[in-house]
Amino acid sequence: MLNGIDISDYQGGIDWAAAKNDPKCQFVFAQATGGLTIENDTYRANHDGCKAHGIPFGAYHFFYAKDDGKAQAQHFLNFINGYEGMLLPMIDVDQDSLAGFGGTPADVIRELTAFDAALRATLPAGKLPVIYFGYSFWSDYLGGYDGFSGHPAWPAAHNDASMLDMSGTGWTTWTIWQWTNQGRIAGISTNVDLDRCSVPLAGISR
Numbered sequence: 001m002l003n004g005i006d007i008s009d010y011q012g013g014i015d016w017a018a019a020k021n022d023p024k025c026q027f028v029f030a031q032a033t034g035g036l037t038i039e040n041d042t043y044r045a046n047h048d049g050c051k052a053h054g055i056p057f058g059a060y061h062f063f064y065a066k067d068d069g070k071a072q073a074q075h076f077l078n079f080i081n082g083y084e085g086m087l088l089p090m091i092d093v094d095q096d097s098l099a100g101f102g103g104t105p106a107d108v109i110r111e112l113t114a115f116d117a118a119l120r121a122t123l124p125a126g127k128l129p130v131i132y133f134g135y136s137f138w139s140d141y142l143g144g145y146d147g148f149s150g151h152p153a154w155p156a157a158h159n160d161a162s163m164l165d166m167s168g169t170g171w172t173t174w175t176i177w178q179w180t181n182q183g184r185i186a187g188i189s190t191n192v193d194l195d196r197c198s199v200p201l202a203g204i205s206r
Contacts, residue, residue, distance in 0.1 A: 002026045002197040006060070006132075006178065009040045011190050016049035018187030024194060025185050027056040027201065029090055032083075033076045034062035047083045056201055058087025060132065061115075065093075065101040069114030077122060087204050088127060089119050090154065094134030095141075105142050116148065127206060130154050130176065139168040146170035152204060154178065154195075175199055 004027035007014070019025045030046045033039055043059070050057035061076040063069075076089070093112060101108075119129045128151045135157035138144065152175035157164055164177050176197045183194035197204060 002201065004028060004056075004176070004195045004197060005183070005185060005188075006193045006195060007031070007042075007046065007188075009042050011188050011192055012042070014042075014046060014049060015187035016046075016053045016055065019185060020053040020055055020187075022186040024183065025055065025187075027058070027087065027195075027197065027204070029058045029060050029087065029195075031062060031092070032059040032080050033072075035064040036067045036071055036075055038062070039079055043079075044083050047085060050085070056087055056205070057085035058090060058130075058204070059083070059085055060090035060092050060130075063091050063093045063097050063112060063115060064099065065097050065103065065108045065111060066099070067111070069111030069116075070118050072111075073115045073118030077118070084206070086206060088123070088130050088152065088206055090130040090132050091115060091119070092132045093137075094132075094156065095137045097137075098141075105145075108142065109145055109147065113147070116151075123206060128152065130204065132156065132176075132178070133169075135164075135169065138170065142170075144168045144170045152176065152199075156181075156193075158182075173198070175204065 006029040008031035032043045059080045130152040132154040135155045153171040154176040156178040
């Protein structure tokens with residue numbers, strides 16, 4: 001089992017030399033963009049810091065259901081160009097993705113599918129983006145939609161259980177699990193999301 005973190009501008013400046021030596025920081029995903037216009041100020045510095053210290057790094061985009069999925073993907077891809085990292089790209093979709101949205105669950109799936117297709121076109125054959133999702137949001141609001149079941153699943157479900165029941169999510173197993181948002185690691189002065197990865201690093205790499 002690998003242990004990692006996911007971060008955004010909220011964490012501010014990070015001492016990656018210190019983080020590298022923390023056993024909870026074996027991989028890192030950092031927010032790059034959100035919607036059609038959001039760009040994280042710390043993203044490129046985090047990419048460079050992780051690269052300099054040999055920490056496996058990947059990018060994620062926060063998805064907004066109100067915005068065109070293909071256009072969101074292009075915004076993400078343009079921003080991370082040259083700063084992609086070695087890990088698969090991740091799409092973050094959860095309850096907050098519905099901000100300003102007046103459509104239906106089917107509309108969410110349509111735009112998310114368009115976003116996913118645009119990312120898939122940039123990846124090697126057989127590689128798929130990681131889908132991060134709020135556990136209850138996906139199982140309740142999206143009815144456990146299983147159209148992305150071949151993608152690596154990254155549920156956010158905060159508890160201290162040794163494993164996570166994926167019943168009703170559309171996936172049979174999780175690849176990465178965000179198990180708390182109250183973690184602390186060396187080099188970061190704020191709380192940080194902690195994650196477990198159930199596959200070898202190659203399973204989440206480009």
